[in-house]
Amino acid sequence: MNKKEYHVAIVGATGAVGQKIIHLLEQDQELQFYIKKITLLSSKRSAGKVIKFKGKEVTIQETTELSFEGVDIAFFSAGGEVSKRFAKSAVDGGSVVIDNTSHFRMSKDVPLVVPEVNAHKLREHSGIISVPNCSALQMVTALNPIKKAFGLERIIVSTYQAVSGSGMNAINELMNQSEAMLKGEDITAEILPAKNDKKHFPIAFNVLPQVDVFTENDYTFEEQKMINETKKIMGMPDLKMSATCVRVPVVSSHSESVYIEVEQDVTVGEIKKVLEAAPGVVLQDNPTQQMYPTPLTSAGKKETFVGRIRKDLDLPRGFHLWIVSDNLLKGAAWNSVQIAETMIKLDLL
Amino acid sequence: MNKKEYHVAIVGATGAVGQKIIHLLEQDQELQFYIKKITLLSSKRSAGKVIKFKGKEVTIQETTELSFEGVDIAFFSAGGEVSKRFAKSAVDGGSVVIDNTSHFRMSKDVPLVVPEVNAHKLREHSGIISVPNCSALQMVTALNPIKKAFGLERIIVSTYQAVSGSGMNAINELMNQSEAMLKGEDITAEILPAKNDKKHFPIAFNVLPQVDVFTENDYTFEEQKMINETKKIMGMPDLKMSATCVRVPVVSSHSESVYIEVEQDVTVGEIKKVLEAAPGVVLQDNPTQQMYPTPLTSAGKKETFVGRIRKDLDLPRGFHLWIVSDNLLKGAAWNSVQIAETMIKLDLL
Numbered sequence: 216m217n218k219k220e221y222h223v224a225i226v227g228a229t230g231a232v233g234q235k236i237i238h239l240l241e242q243d244q245e246l247q248f249y250i251k252k253i254t255l256l257s258s259k260r261s262a263g264k265v266i267k268f269k270g271k272e273v274t275i276q277e278t279t280e281l282s283f284e285g286v287d288i289a290f291f292s293a294g295g296e297v298s299k300r301f302a303k304s305a306v307d308g309g310s311v312v313i314d315n316t317s318h319f320r321m322s323k324d325v326p327l328v329v330p331e332v333n334a335h336k337l338r339e340h341s342g343i344i345s346v347p348n349c350s351a352l353q354m355v356t357a358l359n360p361i362k363k364a365f366g367l368e369r370i371i372v373s374t375y376q377a378v379s380g381s382g383m384n385a386i387n388e389l390m391n392q393s394e395a396m397l398k399g400e401d402i403t404a405e406i407l408p409a410k411n412d413k414k415h416f417p418i419a420f421n422v423l424p425q426v427d428v429f430t431e432n433d434y435t436f437e438e439q440k441m442i443n444e445t446k447k448i449m450g451m452p453d454l455k456m457s458a459t460c461v462r463v464p465v466v467s468s469h470s471e472s473v474y475i476e477v478e479q480d481v482t483v484g485e486i487k488k489v490l491e492a493a494p495g496v497v498l499q500d501n502p503t504q505q506m507y508p509t510p511l512t513s514a515g516k517k518e519t520f521v522g523r524i525r526k527d528l529d530l531p532r533g534f535h536l537w538i539v540s541d542n543l544l545k546g547a548a549w550n551s552v553q554i555a556e557t558m559i560k561l562d563l564l
Numbered sequence: 565m566n567k568k569e570y571h572v573a574i575v576g577a578t579g580a581v582g583q584k585i586i587h588l589l590e591q592d593q594e595l596q597f598y599i600k601k602i603t604l605l606s607s608k609r610s611a612g613k614v615i616k617f618k619g620k621e622v623t624i625q626e627t628t629e630l631s632f633e634g635v636d637i638a639f640f641s642a643g644g645e646v647s648k649r650f651a652k653s654a655v656d657g658g659s660v661v662i663d664n665t666s667h668f669r670m671s672k673d674v675p676l677v678v679p680e681v682n683a684h685k686l687r688e689h690s691g692i693i694s695v696p697n698c699s700a701l702q703m704v705t706a707l708n709p710i711k712k713a714f715g716l717e718r719i720i721v722s723t724y725q726a727v728s729g730s731g732m733n734a735i736n737e738l739m740n741q742s743e744a745m746l747k748g749e750d751i752t753a754e755i756l757p758a759k760n761d762k763k764h765f766p767i768a769f770n771v772l773p774q775v776d777v778f779t780e781n782d783y784t785f786e787e788q789k790m791i792n793e794t795k796k797i798m799g800m801p802d803l804k805m806s807a808t809c810v811r812v813p814v815v816s817s818h819s820e821s822v823y824i825e826v827e828q829d830v831t832v833g834e835i836k837k838v839l840e841a842a843p844g845v846v847l848q849d850n851p852t853q854q855m856y857p858t859p860l861t862s863a864g865k866k867e868t869f870v871g872r873i874r875k876d877l878d879l880p881r882g883f884h885l886w887i888v889s890d891n892l893l894k895g896a897a898w899n900s901v902q903i904a905e906t907m908i909k910l911d912l913l
Contacts, residue, residue, distance in 0.1 A: 455877075465770060525781065525783060
């Protein structure tokens with residue numbers, strides 16, 4: 216195959232997700248496309264910094280309406296406000312925007328895409344494609360194959376989310392607090408559970424049942440995002456679903472304790488078979504060998520890992536699963552790059 | 565009230581739970597009874613060590629069949645094997661045994677007691693009373709008042725369990741691994757997820773979806789204990805219940821994401837009212853103030869804390885709750901001392 220070359224821009228180049236995207240693009244010999252040119256963009260504050268890309272120094276520039284000239288693909292991961300402000304300029308300038316923020320996700324004309332699940336939606340794009348919330352993303356990667364095989368009626372999920380979902384500052388906060396607590400020193404909390412909320416609580420040696428701010432119905436935005444986006448990605452507006460989102464003192468990889476009800480009588484063995492054949496999914500499920508996924512073993516990997524699959528003890532069509540994936544990779548950066556790859560494969564880029 | 569005096573023995577005096585019991589008994593001016601004499605017992609390995617009790621030095625003795633002479637109340641928390649070996653000797657010697665291990669919990673003639681829930685069962689004892697598994701214990705403390713008011717049909721729980729549930733060695737393991745990981749050093753795992761299982765995995769900056777060893781149906785013993793004990797304590801053999809038990813890098817206090825279905829149409833407000841009036845329960849639920857319980861805020865306290873109560877988004881009789889309590893206090897030591905207090909109040913001691 217003759218791989219095409221693209222000019223790629225990264226908005227939010229110094230952020231946790233931006234850094235992972237840069238790292239993935241540096242290895243473009245492994246991708247479906249080559250990088251002809253890279254433009255690294257950020258806020259005024261980080262502009263001027265120099266980052267190495269494939270051994271060459273690239274200076275980060277401040278994002279403006281004019282940053283996107285000649286850019287084929289623009290990856291946005293600098294927060295909803297930045298996407299709101301600059302995504303249209305990028306599209307007008309001829310770029311395809313692959314947006315990692317929540318800003319456009321629920322817009323009717325914006326496809327919300329997990330390539331393994333709904334790549335066909337990419338054909339409907341009008342310039343912007345949204346990458347789902349990391350917690351929803353890894354869950355649908357594992358559950359969509361089950362839905363296709365056996366139907367899906369209900370999801371109840373409790374999450375164990377890594378701090379990197381809140382960015383570099385949250386990682387530093389966990390590290391600094393952990394070090395201070397081990398030394399018996401006083402600790403401060405400034406970022407978690409949600410940077411833009413009023414109060415902040417320690418995450419080191421703690422868990423916080425709040426990810427993002429609260430909404431009017433006492434669910435958090437993270438919980439609402441998970442629910443709404445799961446329904447949109449899987450095309451199931453009537454799916455029954457609730458979520459409890461919890462932050463845990465883990466750097467990378469979200470874990471999820473998921474209860475599902477399917478529409479047919481199936482066995483655990485049949486579900487395992489479906490997951491073994493599912494794209495992007497790795498089955499790690501063998502209790503006698505203590506085999507199951509964990510954040511530490513999943514971090515740095517692109518797949519979604521599933522284990523601890525077992526029948527509910529009461530409902531014959533109820534099952535429990537444990538789903539783990541790197542929230543910065545499949546949950547953000549890798550899914551973004553996958554979208555670009557898939558669009559190229561579908562001749563949309 | 566004229567408080568009576570008792571000779572108390574603690575089997576497992578150097579363990580995580582034993583230490584907490586000693587601490588509670590030292591403050592007997594706050595209890596319903598005084599300590600006349602304390603006998604501290606342990607394995608051969610720890611015998612000879614000296615512990616201060618109310619300022620006086622007490623030498624720990626090796627547990628033998630003859631250790632219980634004159635002992636009124638014997639608290640056991642040295643593991644199931646020790647309870648199996650010595651509990652009967654203690655009863656034969658005239659002691660009432662309050663056992664923190666799983667050994668007798670499901671025996672028909674052994675009451676499994678949470679004083680706020682089923683104190684009346686103490687009247688049926690024949691020498692041994694079992695303290696429930698910590699995860700089940702705190703959950704029933706919060707759910708039994710709801711059951712009494714509105715009926716209870718179903719529970720699905722995912723836990724976030726502190727390492728102290730696996731003893732002092734597990735606390736040290738978390739601390740040592742955390743320190744090593746912060747320094748970028750190699751880490752070793754020897755205790756968690758289950759000391760007597762084949763493989764061990766790091767818990768620092770990780771979560772492990774295994775607490776205790778696996779059973780034949782691919783649930784862990786911890787999950788089965790939670791389920792079986794919840795049904796026994798609440799007297800609900802037909803309750804629908806499943807559990808996923810997960811270890812998190814927290815020192816003390818277990819958290820639980822709990823989904824319930826009740827038998828009547830009720831509002832969140834009505835559930836909150838019931839919990840506000842419930843013994844041993846503290847409602848901490850105000851999303852606009854970011855008020856909810858966490859392990860760090862609950863550690864060292866005797867109550868069970870409940871927050872994040874909200875209606876399921878689909879089932880009108882479904883609700884979600886977040887339940888947190890100190891696993892070594894209400895989950896073990898405090899519930900043990902409460903059992904002794906309640907027996908004294910009921911004239912059973």
